[in-house]
Amino acid sequence: MDPTSTPVTLYNDNSTSNPTIFPRSGYNILAFVMFLNAVFSIFNNTLVILVTLKYPQLRNPMNIFILNMSFSDLMMTLCGTTVVVSTNYHGYFYLGENFCTFQGFAVNYFGIVSLWSLTVLAYERYNVVCQPIGALKLSTIRGYRGLAFIWLFCLIWAIAPLFGWSSYAPEGVQTSCSIGWEVRSWNNYSYSITLFITSFIIPVGIIGMSYGSIILSLYKLNRKIEEQGGKTNREEEIRVAVMVLLMVVAFLVCWLPYTIFAMIVVINPTLYISPLLATLPTYFAKTSPIYNPIIYIFLNKEFRNCAVMFLTCGHISLSTPEEETASVEIQIISKQNQVAPAE
Template sequence: MRSNRGEELPEDFWIPISLDTNNITALSPFLVPQDHLGSSGIFYAMAGFMFFVFVVGTSINTLTIACTVKYKKLRSHLNYILVNLAVANLLVSCIGSFTACCSFSTRYFIFGALACKIEGFMATLGGMVSLWSLAVIAFERWLVICKPLGNFVFKPDHAIACCVFTWVFALIASLPPLFGWSRYIPEGLQCSCGPDWYTTNNKYNNESYVMFLFCFCFAVPFATIIFCYTQLLITLKMAAKAQAESASTQKAEKEVTRMVVLMVMGFLVCWLPYTTFALWVVNNRGQPFDLRLATIPSCFSKASAVYNPVIYVLFNKQFRSCMMMLLGMGGGEEESSTTQSVTEVSKVGPA
């Protein structure tokens, strides 16, 4: 196995393992199938998974947006944030998952270097909006249910401002690689694109960018989610204790506890593998790793386009009812969502 990485550093890609060649450009992921990185079965399996994410993610998120446009009763402040989440998920599934599906099926990134940069940027942008939207949802629930600001009322204007906030923060996180702070290149099995975690060239200063993403786009949102949902559970338990004889209050408390666990677990499944892998690569330069395993974190993050709407939308009874009616599969109104029930519970403070 040979590698002349000191003599040759391709501008648009980097395969972070030793290869039996003196001309790494001849094995460019934009030119030839990457069969030297894994078997055809692995590529086709990943293509199938990405196809599933593309079809299901696109369908559910499109339905979410269509239902909100059609049914006025869904146009609440919380649902505005859910629609913002759906738009971000749609961006990931339509661009990130679709291009990955096509590339895995051909075993190399068939769209070229420029498209790789565009796909990397758009998928990162959508992922960051999605991630920050999850934090905003947790923050909104904390404000509405725990009432830390007293009689402050969270209005649609506030929800829209929060949605704008998610896009601004996402742009801050996703634009730097287009301007030289890190770069967007093929990752894992070289069939999808993302920030460059691998190279140590000071030209890109990837280590600082990885730490920036970890702190700004994982640690802060995750801490926000944990704090807000912890406060939410404490408030609900106090309300349930004060209304120990109320079956509806006890039921709401159990439902929300289950939802909170699902939300936190969904967040970790989507983003913890990707974050952990990036930090491991940065802190273990030169250590060998299997590129097949390196592909898994990227696919998990793209699969958030499916996880998020399932947890945040399909478990919302009001949204689910409207989706059924839109598809001609349901008739009457269902009971309001768990989130709304919890809001009602929160109006009764502990004795």
């Protein structure tokens, strides 16, 4: 096989076709893994959306971005993961070229939207914690403007392949469609490099700066309190540090493999990458809708309590009466000052 050739596209209308790129058992394993992925992704993100819409205390400007992330993750699952369950079951992408283009566009678009939702969320949390005066600016209007920026900015990069800058095509073992990063051409290289900068380097830089500043600010605050003879909450500092670490690790697990493979193709166009190895980056990216709600939502004590109440129809509550009273007071103050809590 010529390593510089364009990957084979298996658009086959014969459902009895016998796949040759990957063993039949391998396709079955991928179908089962993606089925589990789809079930947990749909459940987690649907729960986040329903709980946020049901409980008013969760509907603040900061959570607009979390709700947006859950919606984009849900759409990425419905348009991407559920499709590859079926295509892996058949052993090839049997849905045709047009649907392949649609799936590639949808997964790319909603994936970038989810990524930038996390980025803007990190930046706004930085404003709330490290720039108290700036927190007053985090109004609902500003939140909606942030959403408009995210969707329009990401749309530019998602539709570019539809107009000839790169393309959408089957990849790896030919059961899923994405950006044609395996195609060896300068047209594709330029798109991959630009997308690498706008959808990896910049988001990673913003997320790292934002959460790093939050941890540093919390550390300095605790040191100042200790110097004045006060008692600090080291457990809270550790909790924030662990959450930040999980966020960064999850982000890298999701997007780093895809980025590495795309850049390898750019740096060394003659390198041969096996179909199975080429499949891994896309499947890593498809896991993000599972752990995003867990890290960004379920580790939030207020949301966790609301989720338990929602699932048990209000019969079980994790918060104490004192916490519920304090929560109501915080909501009143927050509405009066238009300041959203940091989490």
